[in-house]
Amino acid sequence: MRSSGTGPGPITPDGSPVDFYSLLRAGDEPGIVAQVTPPGGAILELGAGVGRVTHPLVDLGFDVVAVDESPEMLARVRGARTVLSRVEDLRLERRFDTVMLASQLVNTVHEPTRRALLATCARHVKPGGRVLVQWMPAEAHDRWHAGMGRTDGDVSISMAAVEEVSPGVFQATMRYAYQDDEGDERVWTQSFSSRRLTDDELAAALEAEGLRLERFLTEDRTWVAAAPAFTS
Known part of the structure; x- marks a missing residue:
């Protein structure tokens, strides 16, 4: 299943609705990054949106250097290269204190x-330096079900459909909605596939590229810090 998206405004190659993502506020991510990055340090943000x-x-x-494949996404980034x-x-032609x-x-x-x-x-x-990886742990995949989601003020995110199409491979569709002050609602969908990875599989994938899984940074284990296996 290829990634795809529907709804008003530009949609990126991976199905992300640009207008909806522009409505979202940062969560705990800046603090997570700050705890492993020296003050004033250089950060490479991959998939910055x-x-x-x-x-x-x-x-x-x-x-911060912000990287994305979508010009529509990057056009909304301010203050970073x-x-x-x-x-x-x-x-x-440079290296960073933190790669995200x-x-x-x-x-x-x-x-x-x-x-x-x-x-x-x-x-x-x-x-x-450190590589920070946000992933979906195996136990989180196991909890996926249609209807799960959250609402934050005038924005809602829910899983409209999910199916394990082969062992460890999930296809899911998210529904995003925004209700304006007049009560009008805009709706987007984003469909994608996701591989269920165990801790050992993630560690092995990192190790294959010269990175060592160091520790989990959040209680839900969705953020991982990895270090270069060789420092010279």
Whole structure:
């Protein structure tokens, strides 16, 4: 199943609705990144989108390079250097204190893509730096069901459908909605596939690209810190 999306406004190649993502506020991500990055340090944000996390990181004084394959997304990023590129193809002539791979990109069902994503992380992190990976742990996949979701003010996110189409491979469709002050509702959908990875499988994928799983940064284990296996 290819990623796809529906709804008003531009839709990116992975099905992300740009206008909806522009409505979302940053959660705990800036604090998670800040705890492993030196003050004023350099951060490479892979798959930065519209800058939901970029902007708070810039406000905290970090030097951020935001990478995304969508020009519509990057057009909404402010205060950071932007690079239009697929993550897998990125080759910058510098390394960073922190490389950040968010949005559960590592759970791609296409193993060569997962390797390429993590290889990009490895070749851009400084010796002694950290790679932060947001993933969907195995136990979180096991809890997926149609109807689950959350509402935050005038924005709602719910899982409209989910199916395990083969062992460990899930196809899901999310429904996003926004209700304006006049009571009018805008609705988007985003469909995608996701691979259920165990802790050992994630650690092995990191190790294959010269990275060592160091620790989980959040109670729900969705953020992982990895370190370069070799520091010289």
